Amino acid sequence: MKSTIRAMYASFYNQMKVRLSLIRITLGLIAAIPNTAIWTWIAVQSGNRDLVTYIMFGSPLVAIWATAAFVLGWALGNEIDNQTYPFILLSRTSMLSVMMGRMLAEMVLAIPYGLLASSVVLVVSRQFPEIANYWTLIPSLILVVLELVVVSLILAPLVVLVQGRGGFFNAIISLGIALGGFVYPISRLPQALQVAARFLPMSWVMDSVWYSIRGGALNKILLSWGMSVLVAGCYLYISYAFMKFVEKRVRINGSIGI
Numbered sequence: 001m002k003s004t005i006r007a008m009y010a011s012f013y014n015q016m017k018v019r020l021s022l023i024r025i026t027l028g029l030i031a032a033i034p035n036t037a038i039w040t041w042i043a044v045q046s047g048n049r050d051l052v053t054y055i056m057f058g059s060p061l062v063a064i065w066a067t068a069a070f071v072l073g074w075a076l077g078n079e080i081d082n083q084t085y086p087f088i089l090l091s092r093t094s095m096l097s098v099m100m101g102r103m104l105a106e107m108v109l110a111i112p113y114g115l116l117a118s119s120v121v122l123v124v125s126r127q128f129p130e131i132a133n134y135w136t137l138i139p140s141l142i143l144v145v146l147e148l149v150v151v152s153l154i155l156a157p158l159v160v161l162v163q164g165r166g167g168f169f170n171a172i173i174s175l176g177i178a179l180g181g182f183v184y185p186i187s188r189l190p191q192a193l194q195v196a197a198r199f200l201p202m203s204w205v206m207d208s209v210w211y212s213i214r215g216g217a218l219n220k221i222l223l224s225w226g227m228s229v230l231v232a233g234c235y236l237y238i239s240y241a242f243m244k245f246v247e248k249r250v251r252i253n254g255s256i257g258i
Contacts, residue, residue: 004097011101019109029116032063036117039183040124051184053129053213056121057141058182058206060114064145065180065202066173067106068152099156103149132215140208140221143228147201150232150239151176157242181206201235204228 036059043051122128131137155172177183179197186194186203187210197203208224210216 007097008101008104011098012105015102015105016108019105025109025112029112032113032117033120035059035062036120037124040121044125049127049130050210050214052121052125052127053131054185054210055183056118056129057137057209057213059117059121060110061144061148061180061182061202062177063113063117064107064110065148065152065176065182067110068103068148069155069173069176099153100149103152107145107149129213131213133212133221136218136221137209137212140205140212140225143225144202144205144209147205147228147232150235151200151202154235154239154242157239157246176200176202179203181210185210199231201228201231204231 036055039055039059040052043055179186179189179193179200180202181197182202186197186207189197204224205228208221208228211221211224
């Protein structure tokens with residue numbers, strides 16, 4: 001347990017040192033403004049105050065998802081390309097511990113983006129959020145951030161196995177934004193997309209965010225939490241299986257492709 005914590009801390013520290021750049025943060029902040037402003041303006045035109053509040057909490061999650069998918073997605077491939085993966089196999093440190101440390105660093109670095117996104121919503125909408133149940137909203141937001149990390153974990157071995165290239169994440173990130181329920185509630189999607197969205201744990205827990213804002217029944221919120229944890233558990237199991245498959249390929253014959 002102590003070795004895992006040390007590995008996560010070392011990975012966290014190294015990621016912060018590599019990624020902490022004033023220019024990178026500034027450019028990221030500038031890039032986050034247009035989309036958030038457009039989503040908010042559309043919500044304001046609908047006349048639905050609950051929808052504006054929903055975007056205030058959902059738009060920061062878009063930045064976290066894009067970062068999580070990109071950073072964790074390339075994590076394993078970069079280790080193999082840099083020829084450091086064999087050392088991880090020889091050590092007691094699990095690759096999952098290394099990736100979790102990196103992701104924690106990225107979540108800390110995403111805080112300014114989240115604050116800016118919420119500020120943009122306030123400026124464009126010129127209204128303060130109206131929330132019915134704070135005591136269920138806060139756990140829902142914590143849960144959705146954790147599940148963003150869980151879903152991102154599966155991308156690392158998947159990218160290696162399918163030998164993904166530079167544009168691989170463009171579709172993945174866009175799909176996650178559309179089906180994750182970060183911008184608009186899942187119930188507003190076409191029926192076919194609603195079914196597809198339920199394969200992502202974030203879509204379930206974002207339902208609880210919507211219920212918390214509008215004052216939905218507690219049993220619906222608890223059901224959303226339960227289903228999101230169940231689906232996230234499946235993702236964790238698949239991620240572990242993929243990791244072991246990649247490890248087996250490398251140990252036996254050095255091949256990582258399918």
